[in-house]
Structure formats: structure tokens, C-alpha cells
Amino acid sequence: MAKTRMTPETLLPPMAAHVLEHGIAGVSLRPLAKAAGTSDRMLIYHFGNRQGVIDALLDYLAGLYEAGLEAALPSEPAPDRKETLRRILEITATPQLAPFMRLWWEVVAASAAGDVTFRKSAYSTMGLLLGWLEAHMPQGDPDPAGGARLLLTLIEGSQMLDAVGRADIAEAALVAFEG
Amino acid sequence: MAKTRMTPETLLPPMAAHVLEHGIAGVSLRPLAKAAGTSDRMLIYHFGNRQGVIDALLDYLAGLYEAGLEAALPSEPAPDRKETLRRILEITATPQLAPFMRLWWEVVAASAAGDVTFRKSAYSTMGLLLGWLEAHMPQGDPDPAGGARLLLTLIEGSQMLDAVGRADIAEAALVAFEG
DNA sequence: AGTCGATTGTAGCAATTGCTACACTTGTAG
DNA sequence: CTACAAGTGTAGCAATTGCTACAATCGACT
Structure with missing residues (x-):
């Protein structure tokens, strides 16, 4: 039960995984939060609003993709x-x-x-x-x-x-x- | 106030126009029905359920696209x-x-x-x-x-x-x- | 100890979703 | 005319949506 503090950086990887499986355009906060072990309440807290979450995810995923590409090419x-x-x-x-x-x-x-x-x-x-x-x-x-x-x-x-x-x-x- | 009977064929053109402007994947029944001058109630009645509406629209739009292409090519x-x-x-x-x-x-x-x-x-x-x-x-x-x-x-x-x-x-x- | 800000949980709200129950009006066939 | 099915309107339900109000807890610092 590691009750470590949740930072945006902690949250992004599991959220990215969720989004890679379920899509990003129509993703809703509660399932997304659940995938990251937190609540919609906290996503809004950390990212301001849903758009902030999406923005952060797009950014993070772009980095993931670039890294994966770099490694494979x-x-x-x-x-x-x-x-x-x-x-x-x-x-x-x-x-x-x-x-x-x-x-x-x-x-x-x-x-x-x-x-x-x-x-x-x-x-x-x-x-x-x-x-x-x-x-x-x-x-x-x-x-x-x-x-x-x-x-x-x-x-x-x-x-x-x-x-x-x-x-x-x-x-x-x-x-x-x-x- | 022409109270003409609404058939699926009557409904499809205005719905297609709505979908061309607002997208189809996430379209919801009430706005779609409103665009066609009817109610969600009637869309379900005519097409069974939302999926039926989407199916019919995809079909109709494919026809529209084909006709437009045919005319332009x-x-x-x-x-x-x-x-x-x-x-x-x-x-x-x-x-x-x-x-x-x-x-x-x-x-x-x-x-x-x-x-x-x-x-x-x-x-x-x-x-x-x-x-x-x-x-x-x-x-x-x-x-x-x-x-x-x-x-x-x-x-x-x-x-x-x-x-x-x-x-x-x-x-x-x-x-x-x-x- | 106590204060203060950062973090988090619990409830809830107003809107929207697909869909249904029920009652009503038609148009048509006998 | 009457019966019956097709068609339609009104309400509503249960679920989900993004987001907020309020209060509690936590940690660090004085």
C-alpha cells in the first residue's frame, strides 16, 4: 500500500497505457483516473481540466512514440x-x-x-x-x-x-x- | 406545417447533412433527430437503435459520395x-x-x-x-x-x-x- | 505544538446519453 | 362505423459526463 504522492509524472504512464488501449479522443476522466489508481477529482486537480489531461497525454505519448521509433529504426x-x-x-x-x-x-x-x-x-x-x-x-x-x-x-x-x-x-x- | 409522414428515406438526407458537418462517430440521437425535424424517439422507432441509424447513414453517405465522385471524375x-x-x-x-x-x-x-x-x-x-x-x-x-x-x-x-x-x-x- | 499550504476523499450537481413505457392519434381495411 | 396496426408525443429512467464545494488529512516549518 505505498501511499506515495501522485504527481503528474507518476500518473502519465498508466494513463498512456490506458489510452493506447482504449483510445484518447473520447476518453473520459473516471475510467482514465481509475487506470492510474486515482480519481477524476485528482486529474482535474493536477491538469486543470480534461483538455489539460489530453494535452499532457498527447505530449507524453509523442515522446513515447519517438523513443520507440528511435530505438527501432x-x-x-x-x-x-x-x-x-x-x-x-x-x-x-x-x-x-x-x-x-x-x-x-x-x-x-x-x-x-x-x-x-x-x-x-x-x-x-x-x-x-x-x-x-x-x-x-x-x-x-x-x-x-x-x-x-x-x-x-x-x-x-x-x-x-x-x-x-x-x-x-x-x-x-x-x-x-x-x- | 406539412405533417407528412416521416419515412427513413425522408430522414436520411437531413441527417446526412448534419453528420457531414458534425461528424458521425460520436453523433448522438437528439441533435441528429432535431436536424431531421423529428425526435430521438422516432429515430429509434425507424432504425431500431443507434447502431441502426449509424448503419443507415454510412450506407446513405457512401451512396452520396459515390454519386458525387461519379459526377466529378x-x-x-x-x-x-x-x-x-x-x-x-x-x-x-x-x-x-x-x-x-x-x-x-x-x-x-x-x-x-x-x-x-x-x-x-x-x-x-x-x-x-x-x-x-x-x-x-x-x-x-x-x-x-x-x-x-x-x-x-x-x-x-x-x-x-x-x-x-x-x-x-x-x-x-x-x-x-x-x- | 501549531500553523499553513499542498494534497486528497466524499458528495453532489446539472447536463447528456440511449432507450423505454404509456398513451394518444392517425390512416386504412373490414 | 369500427377495429387494428402504424405512427407519434410526452415523460421519464438509469447511467455517464466534466467539474465543483466542502472538509479532511498530510507534511514541512516556526
Whole structure:
């Protein structure tokens, strides 16, 4: 019965786990608090209001995702664009990172609906991925900047098709890409 | 005060309009009913329960989207893949079709979260688009089937980037595509 | 010891949710 | 006309929502 003081930092990890399993856009305070071993009362106390909780969670989850990505991404560049693509798709399908995909589409949907918090989060996540891609394009690529953007677009399209059960289309697209 | 009998068919158009503006995943009966000039009581009566309403709406909206697409898509094939891509992206950005995009990401998010109804809807929408693409690939394309799938993946990636405010990336990807 | 601020529990409120019970009015078939 | 089913309005229920009021406890400091 460790009655340790609950700080926002203590609360975020279990809340993030809950959100990765149950979604974030429609999450409500009481179940979220329960997952963290506290009460809605305390979430409001620590984060001000529900929006504060969501903001903190988005931030924390972005960090988690970035760390997971950093750990999983290989440092050596792939020989060509297609191989780069394939590697990234494999990594994001990893059990460690796959749970973030569900969350990702929630973020996209909220962005499309005009939610600025979610949109900012999505915007910077895309920036993160784009940065990594640009820095890891195949050596001798004729247009690393454009190529990275092309790959990112393909990655996101593939992952969307995955999400709706049309991985077959994404797979065929990968085969047809550059050849 | 035309007290005409309300049938499901009468109710669907105004409800679809409401949903296009306010989203569908989290829509609640009372506002939805109000938009259609009726009551939650009647929605349950006509559609059984909330899920029935959503199902009917998804179906109806899919039809609307298909009709709008059919009307907007040009019948002559584009000279090359890049131009095909550009034309479709232009069309889906049309005021007629743009409102469907917001809805689309809700459908994707729900699919990713495991909702079977939404997933089925998304699945068939992708089938629809793929079918049209395959039938309208540039003449002389070396691999129409694969090319259509590649284009679809790029389209969806582009639209996602649009949704999160990174249309710049999508635009650059389009430039980098095939050259 | 006692004071003071940070932290936490207990209740509760007003609003919204999907849905139901019950009564009423229709329109139509006999 | 009458019976019967389809359709509709009014109320309401139990659950959940974000959030607040109030009071208690805790820890550190004087």
C-alpha cells in the first residue's frame, strides 16, 4: 500500500497505457483516473481540466512514440527507396509501435475535424518522421528531400490501407513502386 | 406545417447533412433527430437503435459520395500516372467532396479501433476507388493493376497529410513522383 | 505544538446519453 | 362505423459526463 504522492509524472504512464488501449479522443476522466489508481477529482486537480489531461497525454505519448521509433529504426541507410519503405513499414508494424497506429488515426480524425491540439500533435509527428526520412535516404539518391516526402506519403497511405483492412492494396503498391 | 409522414428515406438526407458537418462517430440521437425535424424517439422507432441509424447513414453517405465522385471524375484517362494523381486530388478537394474527407478520417479511426461497421464501409470505399482507378489508368500503362494500387496509396497518403496540415509534404511528394 | 499550504476523499450537481413505457392519434381495411 | 396496426408525443429512467464545494488529512516549518 505505498501511499506515495501522485504527481503528474507518476500518473502519465498508466494513463498512456490506458489510452493506447482504449483510445484518447473520447476518453473520459473516471475510467482514465481509475487506470492510474486515482480519481477524476485528482486529474482535474493536477491538469486543470480534461483538455489539460489530453494535452499532457498527447505530449507524453509523442515522446513515447519517438523513443520507440528511435530505438527501432536502423541507423544504416537502406540501399534504395523501396527498401527504405519496406523497413519502415515493418518497424511500425512491430508490437511495440503498432498500438500507436490506432491512436494515430484518432489524432488524424480529430485534426480533420478542426481540433487544434490534435492537429499540432499530428503536424509535429509528421515533421519528426520526415526529418528522420530525410536523414536516412539511400546514399546517392538523386533527390533526397523530394524522395523523403514521397516515401512519407506512401508510408501513410499504406498504413491507412492497413487500418481499413486493405493491406493487400498497400502491398501491391509497394511492389509496383519504382518497378 | 406539412405533417407528412416521416419515412427513413425522408430522414436520411437531413441527417446526412448534419453528420457531414458534425461528424458521425460520436453523433448522438437528439441533435441528429432535431436536424431531421423529428425526435430521438422516432429515430429509434425507424432504425431500431443507434447502431441502426449509424448503419443507415454510412450506407446513405457512401451512396452520396459515390454519386458525387461519379459526377466529378472525368471519363477520359489522363496521359500519365502523375496527371491521374493530380486530377483526383483536385476533385476530392472540391467543395462538393471535401466535407466527406472529415468523415472519412472518422471512418478510418473507427476502423482502426476495431469497429466492424465502419471497417466494412471503409473497405468498400477503397474498393470503389480502386475500381475506378484501375478502369481509368493511362493508356499504355505498363502495369495498370499495380499502378492503380500505387496511386491509391499515394492519394490516401496525400489526403492524410492534408488533413493534418502538411499539404506541403504531399505537394512535394507529388512533384517527386516519377521524376 | 501549531500553523499553513499542498494534497486528497466524499458528495453532489446539472447536463447528456440511449432507450423505454404509456398513451394518444392517425390512416386504412373490414 | 369500427377495429387494428402504424405512427407519434410526452415523460421519464438509469447511467455517464466534466467539474465543483466542502472538509479532511498530510507534511514541512516556526
